[in-house]
Amino acid sequence: xxxxxxxxxxxxxxxxxxxxxxxxxxxxxxxxxxxxxxxxxxxxxxxxxxxxxxxxxxxxxxxxxxxxxxxxxxxxxxxxxxxxxxxxxxxxxxxxxxxxxxxx
Amino acid sequence: xxxxxxxxxxxxxxxxxxxxxxxxxxxxxxxxxxxxxxxxxxxxxxxxxxxxxxxxxxxxxxxxxxxxxxxxxxxxxxxxxxxxxxxxxxxxxxxxxxxxxxxxxxxxxxxxxxxxxxxxxxxxxxxxxxxxxxxxxxxxxxxxxxxxxxxxxxxxxxxxxxxxxxxxxxxxxxxxxxxxx
Amino acid sequence: xxxxxxxxxxxxxxxxxxxxxxxxxxxxxxxxxxxxxxxxxxxxxxxxxxxxxxxxxxxxxxxxxxxxxxxxxxxxxxxxxxxxxxxxxxxxxxxxxxxxxxxxxxxxxxxxxxxxxxxxxxxxxxxxxxxxxxxxxxxxxxxxxxxxxxxxxxxxxxxxxxxxxxxxxxxxxxxxxxxxxxxxxxxxxxxxxxxxxxxxxxxxxxxxxxxxxxxxxxxxxxxxxxxxxxxxxxxxxxxxxxxxxxxxxxxxxxxxxxxxxxxxxxxxxxxxxxxxxxxxxxxxxxxxxxxxxxxxxxxxxxxxxxxxxxxxxxxxxxxxxxxxxxxxxxxxxxxxxxxxxxxxxxxxxxxxxxxxxxxxxxxxxxxxxxxxxxxxxxxxxxxxxxxxxxxxxxxxxxxxxxxxxxxxxxxxxxxxxxxxxxxxxxxxxxxxxxxxxxxxxxxxxxxxxxxxxxxxxxxxxxxxxxxxxxxxxxxxxxxxxxxxxxxxxxxxxxxxxxxxxxxxxxxxxxxxxxxxxxxxxxxxxxxxxxxxxxxxxxxxxxxxxxxxxxxxxxxxxxxxxxxxxxxxxxxxxxxxxxxxxxxxxxxxxxxxxxxxxxxxxxxxxxxxxxxxxxxxxxxxxxxxxxxxxxxxxxxxxxxxxxxxxxxxxxxxxxxxxxxx
Numbered sequence: 001x002x003x004x005x006x007x008x009x010x011x012x013x014x015x016x017x018x019x020x021x022x023x024x025x026x027x028x029x030x031x032x033x034x035x036x037x038x039x040x041x042x043x044x045x046x047x048x049x050x051x052x053x054x055x056x057x058x059x060x061x062x063x064x065x066x067x068x069x070x071x072x073x074x075x076x077x078x079x080x081x082x083x084x085x086x087x088x089x090x091x092x093x094x095x096x097x098x099x100x101x102x103x104x
Numbered sequence: 105x106x107x108x109x110x111x112x113x114x115x116x117x118x119x120x121x122x123x124x125x126x127x128x129x130x131x132x133x134x135x136x137x138x139x140x141x142x143x144x145x146x147x148x149x150x151x152x153x154x155x156x157x158x159x160x161x162x163x164x165x166x167x168x169x170x171x172x173x174x175x176x177x178x179x180x181x182x183x184x185x186x187x188x189x190x191x192x193x194x195x196x197x198x199x200x201x202x203x204x205x206x207x208x209x210x211x212x213x214x215x216x217x218x219x220x221x222x223x224x225x226x227x228x229x230x231x232x233x234x235x236x237x238x239x240x241x242x243x244x245x246x247x248x249x250x251x252x253x254x255x256x257x258x259x260x261x262x263x264x265x266x267x268x269x270x271x272x273x274x275x276x277x278x279x280x281x282x283x284x285x
Numbered sequence: 286x287x288x289x290x291x292x293x294x295x296x297x298x299x300x301x302x303x304x305x306x307x308x309x310x311x312x313x314x315x316x317x318x319x320x321x322x323x324x325x326x327x328x329x330x331x332x333x334x335x336x337x338x339x340x341x342x343x344x345x346x347x348x349x350x351x352x353x354x355x356x357x358x359x360x361x362x363x364x365x366x367x368x369x370x371x372x373x374x375x376x377x378x379x380x381x382x383x384x385x386x387x388x389x390x391x392x393x394x395x396x397x398x399x400x401x402x403x404x405x406x407x408x409x410x411x412x413x414x415x416x417x418x419x420x421x422x423x424x425x426x427x428x429x430x431x432x433x434x435x436x437x438x439x440x441x442x443x444x445x446x447x448x449x450x451x452x453x454x455x456x457x458x459x460x461x462x463x464x465x466x467x468x469x470x471x472x473x474x475x476x477x478x479x480x481x482x483x484x485x486x487x488x489x490x491x492x493x494x495x496x497x498x499x500x501x502x503x504x505x506x507x508x509x510x511x512x513x514x515x516x517x518x519x520x521x522x523x524x525x526x527x528x529x530x531x532x533x534x535x536x537x538x539x540x541x542x543x544x545x546x547x548x549x550x551x552x553x554x555x556x557x558x559x560x561x562x563x564x565x566x567x568x569x570x571x572x573x574x575x576x577x578x579x580x581x582x583x584x585x586x587x588x589x590x591x592x593x594x595x596x597x598x599x600x601x602x603x604x605x606x607x608x609x610x611x612x613x614x615x616x617x618x619x620x621x622x623x624x625x626x627x628x629x630x631x632x633x634x635x636x637x638x639x640x641x642x643x644x645x646x647x648x649x650x651x652x653x654x655x656x657x658x659x660x661x662x663x664x665x666x667x668x669x670x671x672x673x674x675x676x677x678x679x680x681x682x683x684x685x686x687x688x689x690x691x692x693x694x695x696x697x698x699x700x701x702x703x704x705x706x707x708x709x710x711x712x713x714x715x716x717x718x719x720x721x722x723x724x725x726x727x728x729x730x731x732x733x734x735x736x737x738x739x740x741x742x743x744x745x746x747x748x749x750x751x752x753x754x755x756x757x758x759x760x761x762x763x764x765x766x767x768x769x770x771x772x773x774x775x776x777x778x779x780x781x782x783x784x785x786x787x788x789x790x791x792x793x794x795x796x797x798x799x800x801x802x803x804x805x806x807x808x809x810x811x812x813x814x815x816x817x818x819x820x821x822x823x824x825x826x827x828x829x830x831x832x833x834x835x836x837x838x839x840x841x842x843x844x845x846x847x848x849x850x851x852x853x854x855x856x857x858x859x860x861x862x863x864x865x866x867x868x869x870x871x872x873x874x875x876x877x878x879x880x881x882x883x884x885x886x887x888x889x890x891x892x893x894x895x896x897x898x899x900x901x902x903x904x905x906x907x908x909x910x911x912x913x914x915x916x917x918x919x920x921x922x923x924x925x926x927x928x929x930x931x932x933x934x935x936x937x938x939x940x941x942x943x944x945x
Contacts (some may be wrong), residue, residue: 003109006219010151011211012116016123018207021930023127025199025923026191027249031177032132033923035139038170039123042146045162052151055219059245063238064255068156070165071262075269077170081177082277088181089279095189095923104919191924206934213941217539 016043028048028086030094032078041073114154119145132178140171157240217280289356292336292374295384295838296423298329299391299640302416308469310409313721317403323395326419330388337385340376341806350812353377353493367488368593375429375492378807379572379647383426386654387562389794391419393787394557397662400783401553401669411451415557418444419794422562425495426569432490434570438476438534441563442469449550452632457879461546467893472533479526482519486512492573500580510581524578525823526567528592535622537596542869548611548733552668555611556661560618568625575643575809579632590630594729597623599866605743606852606863608676610664613744615658617700620737621653624730628715631722640809642722648803652707655701655794660789663693667748676744680751680844688785692792697745699795701738702764702831704823707799713823714804718720720822734826738833744839886905 016039023036045066052062084094092100119142126138143166150159247255302325310318345351356374363369376764395415402411413525421440428434443466476788480490486509487495498505499520529540546872547559558564571578571589597620604616628649632641666689671679683690699706702713712734719727804811840847852859861867917928 002105004112008112008116008216008279010121010175010214014210014214015120016160016209018203019120019123019127021206022203025203025930026196027127028189028191029132031174031181032127032135032188034148035135036127037172038139039126039248039385040167042143042166046146046149046228049153049155049158053131053155054202059253060238060243061173061253063155063158063243064247064258066259067161067243068262070161072265074165074170075266075788077173079269082171082273085180094181098193099919099922104918195923195927202927202931202934206930209934209937 006050006054009054013043013046013050016024016040016046028095028097030087030096031081033096034080034084037080038077040072041069045069107151112149115145115149115152119149120209130254132186132188133175135188136171136175136178140167140176143167143171157243286621287721288356289376291332292356292376292427292795293868295336295388295401296327296420296427298325298332299416299423301325303413303420306409306416308648311407311414315409316763318409318412319395319399319517320620322416322597323340323392323399326388326392326395327414327803329419329423330385330392333384333388336376337381340381340500341378343374345378345381348808351378353429353804355493362435366700368425368484368490370432371430372489373429373491380426381652382647382807383569384423386651387419387422390557390561390654390658391415391422393658393662394553395485397556397665397787398551398553398782401665403781404552407451409897413550414447414451415554418448418563419559422566425566429488429492431484431492434573435473435476435480438473438530438566440779441566442466442473442534444549445469445558445563448554449547451550451554455549457546458549461543461549464548465543469533471531473542474530475526475533476530478825479523479528479530482526483509486519486523496576499577520577520581521585524574524581525588527574528571528585528589531570532592532626533567533726534570535564535626536619537567537592537623537626538599539868541600541619543598545612545615545865546687548615549699550663552611552665555615556658556665559615560657561663564618565625565650566656568622568646571626571629571646572643572846575632578629579809581636583632583634586632588630588632590627590726593623593626593627593628593630594726595619597627598731598736599623599731601669601733601740602862604740604867605736606859609674610667610676610679610744611661611674614660614664615741617660617737617741618657620733621657621700624712624733625649625653627726627730631718633722633725637894638897640814641714642718643809644804644807645718647807648714649708649711650796651801651803652699652711652798655798656696656706656708657782659692659788659795660697660700662698662784662791663689664764666784667783669780672918673722676747681749681750686749686780688788689780692788693745694810695792695795699743700741701834702734702740702826704827704832705799705831707768707795707797709823709827711803712826716826717822719810731759731826731829733830735833738830739837741840742837746837750842753846771885773816793822805818855935 010054013088020043021034024033025037026096027033031044048062048069052059056062088094122138122142123146124143126135129135129138134201143162147159147167148161150162204264248251250256299322302322306318307324310321314321315942337344340354342353352375356376358371358373361372398411398415402408405411418441421444422438425434425437425441428437446462446466449909451457452458457636483495483499484490487505488499489498500506500508504633507519509520509523510518514522533540543563544559548555550558553906584669600616600618600620600623604613607616609614625646628642628646632640657716666676667679667682670682670686671680695706699708702709706711715732716730717726719730802936804815808814840851864870917924
């Protein structure tokens with residue numbers, strides 16, 4: 001662990017974050033968008049844990065943040081699925097391009 | 105290059121590769137599975153960082169809960185065997201560009217800063233103090249303590265949030281039966 | 286008379302009439318408006334006569350010469366201390382004479398119209414317009430500032446337009462009004478350019494200062510005579526252009542085309558505007574600037590001379606062939622104005638009868654007002670009775686309209702120049718001046734006076750002599766005299782009293798106006814001159830006039846085919862004159878083929894495609910850009926996410942690297 005500098009871990013999390021963003025921008029299916037969001041949240045988690053381990057070894061704040069984020073992410077995923085199901089009932093498709101009524 | 109470094113790099117590669125596959129795969133079910141693998145990889149990373157509790161929570165909640173939920177919703181809403189439609193023309197290019205730009209920006213920022221530990225310095229390889237032990241007992245005690253570094257309030261709030269989320273999901277997804285005359 | 290301010294009432298009273306009758310006349314006093322208008326002009330005429338009496342016989346003279354008196358001077362628009370447009374009232378011999386003429390003839394026309402226009406639906410509007418015209422004309426003659434003259438000039442043109450087009454539901458009247466306005470406006474362009482040239486070099490717009498600067502050697506005169514354009518000095522250009530403006534208003538060749546068509550207006554209007562007052566405005570203008578013309582622009586005076594003479598001759602020839610009574614009178618007017626104009630052109634510095642042309646011109650203006658107005662009003666009575674303008678529909682009216690017959694005869698004798706009627710005296714002066722200046726022009730004048738007598742008496746004999754077939758003077762064979770028959774109804778008297786009184790008064794004027802010692806009152810330098818006696822010189826014109834009368838009697842007194850044979854004898858010339866020398870056709874050709882095609886169409890194309898196109902381009906561009914921007918709000922979440930992230934990244938770069 002000590003041989004891997006903190007910045008490497010941060011690189012990994014940053015890369016994961018941007019991969020998640022790419023997925024968010026590109027994917028047409030709402031569920032796959034949700035998956036990308038989960039990736040983003042996970043990258044943040046990695047950040048917290050890494051900072052906690054490397055910079056503040058005598059504290060546990062990072063751990064708590066991570067725990068709470070995981071819990072909230074779960075709740076959010078559930079709500080998102082509910083919304084997706086609702087949208088599916090209205091538009092009969094979970095293509096995010098189909099829900100574009102709020103335009104000019 | 106010690107063994108743990110090698111492990112780390114392998115884990116890192118695994119996470120990123122499966123993450124990339126998750127966002128680019130054309131079949132939705134495979135995408136979900138790649139996500140599953142990515143999340144498991146992240147759990148492995150936590151294990152490598154010696155945060156076992158977090159790793160366990162990750163597996164139980166994320167992998168076992170959220171990914172399953174996603175898979176259920178895939179089944180609920182469409183045939184999973186079909187190919188996903190291609191992204192809108194031009195968007196992959198633009199987003200790839202933007203994302204790469206963002207990544208480069210972040211890396212540049214990271215390089216500028218020397219991250220110096222604020223608490224006790226970590227010295228030596230594999231030896232010395234690990235600081236506080238992130239064991240379940242410690243975590244639990246701190247989470248439920250009411251003293252200065254206690255997290256009891258967020259704990260309670262988050263339980264309310266989970267309750268609200270549950271109710272909200274039911275309300276949003278409920279099918280209103282038509283009135284029978 | 287120390288206080289002259291009341292003189293401003295003379296033009297303002299008719300203006301008040303215009304305002305009151307124009308605003309309220311139609312609703313509140315439709316029938317009473319005639320009386321109101323007449324009363325106002327009556328007061329104005331009284332004031333004018335009083336001023337004239339005072340000026341000429343009491344306080345006008347200084348050191349033995351009539352001097353110009355500035356009665357009122359209100360600076361209106363000052364461009365600089367020296368160059369300003371003032372509203373001023375100037376009294377000098379010609380302006381005082383003109384106000385008497387204008388108010389008097391206007392008064393006669395007002396009274397006459399009480400009877401002539403009775404029962405007309407827009408009676409109040411008619412009187413309002415008459416008031417406007419009277420105001421404008423009075424303002425014009427009073428003005429001491431050349432730009433003020435221009436303002437009133439345009440106002441006169443505007444009132445003329447309104448009055449010619451009075452019967453606006455007749456397309457011919459509308460066309461005539463437009464033609465008058467456009468032709469005079471076109472001439473006024475020359476006038477304006479002339480004003481600009483003259484006032485630029487003189488550095489002033491005031492008449493007195495301008496004349497002074499251009500007649501005495503000084504820097505302004507030197508600069509304007511040295512500057513030249515196309516080889517002619519700018520002074521000549523300015524004077525010629527001002528003359529062009531005057532020629533348009535006075536219907537001289539070739540800008541005369543509007544005058545015959547202007548007869549579409551009511552007959553009293555023709556009497557006022559197109560006989561006595563407006564058409565002499567051009568002559569008046571040249572007379573106003575006469576010192577400049579005389580001392581500094583003798584070449585321009587040649588132009589004036591020949592244009593006037595040519596107009597006089599041309600109009601007389603055309604008048605011999607016309608059959609519409611008002612058209613004959615219109616051409617007669619043009620001819621007489623030609624006389625007035627070429628009289629002004631006969632200036633020869635130093636020599637016998639130096640200022641005689643000026644005096645003769647003004648005298649003829651004075652007498653012409655009387656007998657021409659009388660002629661038109663008589664024509665009005667005739668037309669009112671016969672309900673037609675054509676000479677073919679009239680005949681033997683002398684027993685039916687005895688008073689009109691007498692007055693018409695007096696007027697014809699006056700215009701023919703038979704002594705002792707007024708026209709004789711004024712024409713004598715003119716011909717004498719022409720004799721001393723230019724024998725050729727004298728010859729033209731002489732011949733024209735013979736023609737004048739001929740065509741006027743042709744008119745007289747055709748209308749009042751010859752066969753009378755019906756009680757009402759109409760001829761039964763013509764289809765439209767059926768209308769005359771139906772309207773004959775209770776027409777047993779000649780004309781109402783309001784129409785007879787002006788005839789009598791004007792006839793008296795035509796008789797007696799020649800006795801006014803004009804040369805003692807109105808001369809080019811204000812110094813009274815003795816009236817010279819009428820000598821052997823008068824024999825030639827009078828003899829020629831008598832020959833004209835006899836010839837007309839021979840041809841027209843009885844119904845016969847002699848006129849037709851005479852017309853056939855002249856053949857082509859007759860046809861040419863009958864069609865007014867095809868000048869209208871030439872104008873029509875030039876405007877339609879040349880101006881419209883070469884200038885009008887390209888201009889319209891530029892306006893439509895380039896000017897409008899530019900605007901359309903701007904609009905289209907805006908619309909396209911807007912549509913493009915509109916696309917940003919596509920309703921797609923991922924697009925928004927992209928924009929959001931791009932913005933954040935941009936801001937991050939901005940704040941981290943650039944604004945550290």
